[in-house]
Amino acid sequence: MKRKLDQDDVPAPIAKSQKAYTEPSFDTFGLDTRLLQAVVKEGFSAPTLVQSKAIPLALEGKDLLVRAKTGSGKTAAYLLPLLELILRQKAHKTAQNGPSALLLLPTHELAQQTSKALDSFTAFCHNDIRTVDLTRKIPENVQRSLLASSPDIIVATPARAALQISASTLSVDSLRTLAIDEADLVLSYGYEEDLHNISKSIPRGIQTMMISATLSADIDALKQWYCRNPVVVELDGQVEDDATATQYVVKCAEDEKFLLAFVIFKLRLVKGKCIIFVADIDRCYRLKLFLEQFGVKSCILNSELPVNSRTHVVEEFNKNVYDIIIASDEHEVLGDEDQLDTGKDSSSTKSQQPSGDGASFDNPANRATGDHWDGPNAGPPEPTNHSVRRRQGKARLTRRHKEYGISRGIDFKNVACIFNFDLPQTSKSYTHRLGRTARAGRTGMSFSLVVPSAQYLKHKPTSTPSAQYDEETLAKIVRHQRKRGGDVKPYEFDIKQVDAFRYRVNDALRAVTQIAIREARTRELKIELLKSEKLKRHFEENPEDLQHLRHDGELRAARLQPHLKHIPDYLMPGNGKRGLTSADIGFVGFRKESDNRIRKARMQRRVSGKGKKSTYRKLDPLKTFNAKGRRSSS
Numbered sequence: 038m039k040r041k042l043d044q045d046d047v048p049a050p051i052a053k054s055q056k057a058y059t060e061p062s063f064d065t066f067g068l069d070t071r072l073l074q075a076v077v078k079e080g081f082s083a084p085t086l087v088q089s090k091a092i093p094l095a096l097e098g099k100d101l102l103v104r105a106k107t108g109s110g111k112t113a114a115y116l117l118p119l120l121e122l123i124l125r126q127k128a129h130k131t132a133q134n135g136p137s138a139l140l141l142l143p144t145h146e147l148a149q150q151t152s153k154a155l156d157s158f159t160a161f162c163h164n165d166i167r168t169v170d171l172t173r174k175i176p177e178n179v180q181r182s183l184l185a186s187s188p189d190i191i192v193a194t195p196a197r198a199a200l201q202i203s204a205s206t207l208s209v210d211s212l213r214t215l216a217i218d219e220a221d222l223v224l225s226y227g228y229e230e231d232l233h234n235i236s237k238s239i240p241r242g243i244q245t246m247m248i249s250a251t252l253s254a255d256i257d258a259l260k261q262w263y264c265r266n267p268v269v270v271e272l273d274g275q276v277e278d279d280a281t282a283t284q285y286v287v288k289c290a291e292d293e294k295f296l297l298a299f300v301i302f303k304l305r306l307v308k309g310k311c312i313i314f315v316a317d318i319d320r321c322y323r324l325k326l327f328l329e330q331f332g333v334k335s336c337i338l339n340s341e342l343p344v345n346s347r348t349h350v351v352e353e354f355n356k357n358v359y360d361i362i363i364a365s366d367e368h369e370v371l372g373d374e375d376q377l378d379t380g381k382d383s384s385s386t387k388s389q390q391p392s393g394d395g396a397s398f399d400n401p402a403n404r405a406t407g408d409h410w411d412g413p414n415a416g417p418p419e420p421t422n423h424s425v426r427r428r429q430g431k432a433r434l435t436r437r438h439k440e441y442g443i444s445r446g447i448d449f450k451n452v453a454c455i456f457n458f459d460l461p462q463t464s465k466s467y468t469h470r471l472g473r474t475a476r477a478g479r480t481g482m483s484f485s486l487v488v489p490s491a492q493y494l495k496h497k498p499t500s501t502p503s504a505q506y507d508e509e510t511l512a513k514i515v516r517h518q519r520k521r522g523g524d525v526k527p528y529e530f531d532i533k534q535v536d537a538f539r540y541r542v543n544d545a546l547r548a549v550t551q552i553a554i555r556e557a558r559t560r561e562l563k564i565e566l567l568k569s570e571k572l573k574r575h576f577e578e579n580p581e582d583l584q585h586l587r588h589d590g591e592l593r594a595a596r597l598q599p600h601l602k603h604i605p606d607y608l609m610p611g612n613g614k615r616g617l618t619s620a621d622i623g624f625v626g627f628r629k630e631s632d633n634r635i636r637k638a639r640m641q642r643r644v645s646g647k648g649k650k651s652t653y654r655k656l657d658p659l660k661t662f663n664a665k666g667r668r669s670s671s
């Protein structure tokens with residue numbers, strides 16, 4: 038039975054208001070009081086729309102395909118019923134010896150995030166529900182003993198789960214529920230074979246739930262392997278009516294991206310926390326070093342950093358320790374660890390892996406094969422025409438895959454703005470990036486910079502291959518967002534208003550050389566590895582010390598120019614920041630077009646013989662130098 042829920046299925050108060058946080062309440066689901074306590078502790082006053090639809094169906098034991106907007110609360114929508122069913126089995130003593138639920142996620146970060154959510158929801162269950170996260174980096178023997186101690190829930194990536202099943206360290210005979218979060222992503226991450234193997238091992242007829250903000254035909258294989266007659270809970274359109282993110286786009290030249298970033302972050306035009314998305318790892322460092330010169334602090338998130346550090350950055354950002362994250366949103370940002378960790382031959386899944394892309398030298402998969410990778414110290418080469426063309430060719434082949442990374446599933450809290458410094462390459466990726474703001478019913482905005490094709494490669498030092506298709510991609514994004522009820526508007530803004538800053542911006546850009554980037558990248562990597570070791574050993578015992586570990590320190594690899602941190606008033610657009618959002622209202626540039634009021638008054642006083650006698654002529658060496666006179670006096 039494939040049933041698409043529609044407006045009539047929504048309980049009356051929700052249908053009328055379309056608000057995520059109205060009736061019914063969590064009490065109506067018949068959840069265990071311990072879970073309800075946890076829900077209150079989490080601050081969830083009422084279920085979101087997807088929760089109010091999915092939880093009752095899941096409690097009935099139905100297979101579910103859940104598609105709802107990013108940030109709409111899908112995690113609790115499948116975790117709460119799953120936990121409730123386990124508690125019921127335990128209460129009725131029908132639970133078998135062994136795990137009842139297997140949760141599969143595409144990346145280690147998402148697995149750890151889900152484990153944390155499980156910990157929160159089971160906070161009042163004491164030891165009644167035990168979870169083992171197979172993505173945690175713990176010694177093999179410790180993991181084996183944890184698995185042997187009959188945990189209730191296993192959280193893993195498909196590769197980790199398949200490995201333990203094949204080694205017979207994970208028994209799946211007792212499973213009652215299987216949930217796959219970001220279901221479309223697990224396939225594109227190259228887990229197809231693992232998923233197929235798992236499907237052959239698990240008992241027939243168990244309940245399966247597949248969840249994502251963008252479920253599509255991509256998951257047909259999964260449905261075939263796992264689902265009986267799934268109920269499709271598809272809330273996309275309904276929730277999007279409530280879309281709370283305002284979306285702006287600015288067309289600008291390649292170097293102007295840096296100018297705009299300077300204006301927005303130095304003049305604090307965006308209030309609150311912001312995630313800046315860039316095309317690749319080098320761009321992360323280029324932008325960080327650039328902003329650093331103006332005293333704007335930011336931290337970096339990319340695939341090169343150890344997973345502990347990445348998780349720590351997100352946690353600290355969520356605790357409001359940092360305001361700006363610069364993230365490279367390449368495919369491998371969160372993925373591929375399994376292939377590397379387990380040393381597993383990825384050839385069988387290679388067709389699913391991106392074979393290379395605009396940032397191919399950043400790809401750990403490529404490091405393993407040696408493609409385009411000369412080690413972190415070498416850094417990526419400056420793109421030559423030939424390499425650009427070759428990478429663009431590959432990019433075309435793999436554009437579908439180039440949408441992964443931190444834009445998927447990570448629960449960044451209270452993000453005010455998504456700044457697409459580099460436009461993503463697909464509309465789907467844009468949707469997921471956008472989903473990092475306006476979460477849980479809050480508001481937010483996105484700001485995307487688009488390079489018109491005529492401007493592409495016009496300023497090579499700041500160019501990125503991904504910008505070649507910006508206009509084409511923007512057209513798709515606009516169409517896609519319109520379908521979802523969103524509106525991508527041009528940002529009304531006169532770039533001449535900030536012309537006075539160009540000189541400083543160019544000065545700062547010149548300091549951010551390829552060598553500076555390479556050094557910063559290597560340094561950061563070393564520091565993070567060191568921190569990560571410490572995180573493992575020391576901070577498990579001293580969690581409070583984690584507070585002192587900051588990720589937004591200065592890299593100081595670029596030439597230091599302290600004067601750039603200060604913005605003199607004369608450079609500010611007339612009318613201050615407001616001048617940047619409305620029509621031209623008296624901009625004050627380097628050179629005044631009209632006469633200077635003070636100088637004019639001084640001249641008038643001089644002409645009329647009043648006031649102090651000007652020393653101007655005397656001080657001007659070109660006008661006062663008199664070689665003859667000086668010779669005679671000496």
Ligand SMILES: Nc1ncnc2c1ncn2[C@@H]1O[C@H](COP(=O)(O)OP(=O)(O)OP(=O)(O)O)[C@@H](O)[C@H]1O
Binds near residue numbers: 058081084106112445
């Ligand atoms: N009923 C609720 N009331 C208030 N906040 C909620 C509720 N349910 C979830 N949230 C919060 O909303 C945020 C987003 O939830 P969640 O991560 O589950 O969204 P998601 O739909 O899975 O997003 P994504 O598609 O990006 O993975 C989280 O911070 C979560 O704590």
